[in-house]
Amino acid sequence: MNINKRIKVAQFGLGPIGISSLRLLARKSWVEVVGGIDIRPELIGRSLGEITGDLSSFPEAKVYESFAALLASTEVDAIVHTAGSKAEQSFAQIRPMLEHGIAVVSSCEELLFPALRAPETTQEIDELCQTTGGRVLGTGVNPGYVLDVLPICLSGVCASVKGVYGERVVDASTRRQPLQKKVGSGMDPEEFRSLASQGKAGHAGFQESLALIANSLGWKIGMISETIDPVIADHDIETAYFSVETGQTAGLHQVVQAETAEGFWIHLDLKMYLDAENPHDMIRLDSSPSIEATIPGGVAGDLATVAALVNAIPSLLNAKPGVRLMTDLSVPHCRESLGMEPALEAESAL
Amino acid sequence: MNINKRIKVAQFGLGPIGISSLRLLARKSWVEVVGGIDIRPELIGRSLGEITGDLSSFPEAKVYESFAALLASTEVDAIVHTAGSKAEQSFAQIRPMLEHGIAVVSSCEELLFPALRAPETTQEIDELCQTTGGRVLGTGVNPGYVLDVLPICLSGVCASVKGVYGERVVDASTRRQPLQKKVGSGMDPEEFRSLASQGKAGHAGFQESLALIANSLGWKIGMISETIDPVIADHDIETAYFSVETGQTAGLHQVVQAETAEGFWIHLDLKMYLDAENPHDMIRLDSSPSIEATIPGGVAGDLATVAALVNAIPSLLNAKPGVRLMTDLSVPHCRESLGMEPALEAESAL
Structure with missing residues (x-):
């Protein structure tokens, strides 16, 4: 990872958690928010500044109807996915991103340990990631932190x-x-x-x-x-x-x-x-x-959940491709900047 | 890492912490203790079973006078180093091990963040590791866990x-x-x-x-x-x-x-x-x-310190070669076995 290059991040799912995620992403110096994705027609094409009420943080990024539409307009390194609790459904939404080698951090509860309820899909997705360089992680506060x-x-x-x-x-x-x-x-x-x-x-x-x-x-x-x-x-x-x-x-x-x-x-x-x-x-x-x-x-709940998602992005980019668990990643932590981290400097994940 | 192959571990320094480390290593199914290293003449050549009072756990392993002597007799993947608090002195002891691509987990307090007091040696050792595949980590309870x-x-x-x-x-x-x-x-x-x-x-x-x-x-x-x-x-x-x-x-x-x-x-x-x-x-x-x-x-102190050292071995073997920090490694944890860890299965660190 080039530490002078910001990580290009998009937000999939623009409910309350997704909006909160965008607001936090905007405050991270190591992130460049490149867009949002949501299927609701009334959101598509609108600017993220308008949707989040934070016009100065998102001068150009806007909402796309699909990952494919986002990808047609911009590069993206990582996606925060906040659009469901079921492993199979989330994997179906995330698969196109993994096919393009994107790193996806998801709030989907079952993705914390997807082999429990979707063992075959987990294996298949993991194999896909080995060929594309994609990565997917499920995390949050509960599940994802306090009781695991x-x-x-x-x-x-x-x-x-x-x-x-x-x-x-x-x-x-x-x-x-x-x-x-x-x-x-x-x-x-x-x-x-x-x-x-x-x-x-x-x-x-x-x-x-x-x-x-x-x-x-x-x-x-x-x-x-x-x-x-x-x-x-x-x-x-x-x-x-x-x-x-x-x-x-x-x-x-x-x-x-x-x-x-x-x-x-x-x-x-x-x-x-x-x-x-x-x-x-x-x-x-x-x-x-x-x-x-x-x-x-x-x-506390929602803000900590969003923090867990955002904080995991650099760690996931530094991990091996595949379906990753929180225990595969480095110790979770908040990051003001990426500049002082030797492990990140030594990496070439991007 | 082949999960069916036990990790060959030696103990450098046979003071109270080193003896306690050997006793814990003997209880880990994923470890094969291959020897001890200490400079005290009265220990050299004696069996680890005799020194630890645990004859059944160490049928053959014994004490060598140096890393070179150990290496002449056995293969080794990782070494637990408990022989000092100073970064420069510890690096000098550990360097021959890193030249052979060994992973070294050390209780040396300054190695928790060696760039603080030994920035030049840290960089030099890190570069050495990039060519040999060696890894070195400082950890423990304090420093190494509760206040960091x-x-x-x-x-x-x-x-x-x-x-x-x-x-x-x-x-x-x-x-x-x-x-x-x-x-x-x-x-x-x-x-x-x-x-x-x-x-x-x-x-x-x-x-x-x-x-x-x-x-x-x-x-x-x-x-x-x-x-x-x-x-x-x-x-x-x-x-x-x-x-x-x-x-x-x-x-x-x-x-x-x-x-x-x-x-x-x-x-x-x-x-x-x-x-x-x-x-x-x-x-x-x-x-x-x-x-x-x-x-x-x-x-609690000593047992937790030894646990921190032993628990870090598989994580260090899974990390990139170099001078590693606890924050580079996966979330610390105790391991009964290595068999169920997907990240370890996917690895070929050994």
């Missing part, structure tokens, strides 16, 4: 690990409307259970977090068990978006667990509900030495 | 970082004799100050922790300021090794600080003293979003 990369990183100073416990409590009252809706706010508890049992409610990518941990530790886990239950409101709750009465759903409690034949175990516990007390992230390793780490308040 | 890699990793979910604060409080009463001695236990405070001002007391590698953080964030810092003061005993203290009277030195308080022209700042604070209350590690980022993480009790 963080416990993995903590294990780096352990001689041995027997078990991994992680818990995250999110006060959904402080979050935007889509998250309050996603956790079932105001829903009849039986209706929530019914939707959850059909895979239509709950936090996506939770099993992938567990699979990433197991993979990094070298554990061969069997079945992953997952439960999703409503948290029942014990008092009436009024948010900016929802009115929840006592007895209705105030949020969700989701657990994934697995163990190996040798007795190694992983247990991840997520609660996201309105008026949650003591929001936090906590990791406890049953390890030698034992380690417990707590983040009071927890890692 | 951990805050760096936490910045991975930050859109921007203005400042990094880290503190570590170690209860030296719980640690072995060399650490109690190193922190000045029982010394006259003025004598401790005098030794510290001559660079003969204090925690090594602290400025390197700061430099690694600044480098990863892309901050161009100026002068690093460092202070080392005695912690004065406010009561009589009796440990297994020292009797410290009120008014004598009970330990050390060391601080490194730096800032950039733009006002970005790093402040790291280390206290290691007898009878310390509330030992812990704590990181607080002045960032967007802000993040604070606490490890109650702190990451």
Whole structure:
């Protein structure tokens, strides 16, 4: 990578996260934003400055209807993809980019560990990347950091690990409307259970977090068990978006667990509900030495997610082509500039 | 790297940390211990089983007087180096290994960021590695993890970082004799100050922790300021090794600080003293979003140090040849086996 050359980045998907991603990309000295991609007709052809409300940062870049249309107008090194939770659907959207050797960082939850639900496509896409030089990575905050990369990183100073416990409590009252809706706010508890049992409610990518941990530790886990239950409101709750009465759903409690034949175990516990007390992230390793780490308040949601995506771009460009995992990349970190990084200087990824 | 082939590892330096490293290496299924290296005549030629008290784990491996003697008897892929704190001296010991394309993981504190004190040798060694395929990395717990890699990793979910604060409080009463001695236990405070001002007391590698953080964030810092003061005993203290009277030195308080022209700042604070209350590690980022993480009790010392060294071996073998930093390597983690790691499978580092 030539450190004097900015990385040309485009944004695929212009929902709230995509807009937030563009605003952050505009502030990074090592990025040149070359365009956006969205299928909504009312956006196509408009300038990114207009859409983001930040005219000075995007003098020329605009919205294209497809990756092909973008590529016909500009060069691009990397794409931030924020347009879905399912591995197969995301791979279908990303494939044309990989065919052109682009590096794609995606918020798609299942892409954190795509071999779990799409093993054949993952292998096929990985083989495609070996011939084109393309790279794809799924990341974010959860999945992507607090309940997977963080416990993995903590294990780096352990001689041995027997078990991994992680818990995250999110006060959904402080979050935007889509998250309050996603956790079932105001829903009849039986209706929530019914939707959850059909895979239509709950936090996506939770099993992938567990699979990433197991993979990094070298554990061969069997079945992953997952439960999703409503948290029942014990008092009436009024948010900016929802009115929840006592007895209705105030949020969700989701657990994934697995163990190996040798007795190694992983247990991840997520609660996201309105008026949650003591929001936090906590990791406890049953390890030698034992380690417990707590983040009071927890890692905040949307901005941190966007940061995780943007911060991963240079690391992904420095990684080997293929379907990459967070554990394949260098230690995640924020970057003010790329100028002082010896590993980047030594590279010729671009 | 052929995942069915174990990594051939030798241990350079057979002090307490070196012995502990051998014991851990023996428990890793992906390691084949091929020998030890130490200059002490009474050790040379003895079996590692005898020296470690673990006869079954080392049926044949023994102690050699030098790397050359080891190499005359066996193949070796990687060496764990635990024999000094100074970059120049360690580079001199490690150079012959790098000439043979070996990967060396070292506990040498200054090698965490060797360009700080030995910029010319670092460049020369890096160039050597480009021709031989050798790799060298400095790591550990402190420096190497709690006050550098951990805050760096936490910045991975930050859109921007203005400042990094880290503190570590170690209860030296719980640690072995060399650490109690190193922190000045029982010394006259003025004598401790005098030794510290001559660079003969204090925690090594602290400025390197700061430099690694600044480098990863892309901050161009100026002068690093460092202070080392005695912690004065406010009561009589009796440990297994020292009797410290009120008014004598009970330990050390060391601080490194730096800032950039733009006002970005790093402040790291280390206290290691007898009878310390509330030992812990704590990181607080002045960032967007802000993040604070606490490890109650702190990451324990010697075993964690050895774990950090051993855990880094496969990551270093997967990295590009050269003088490597922890931030060049994949996210640190413990490994039960290497079998499930796609990145390792795809590699041909060996």
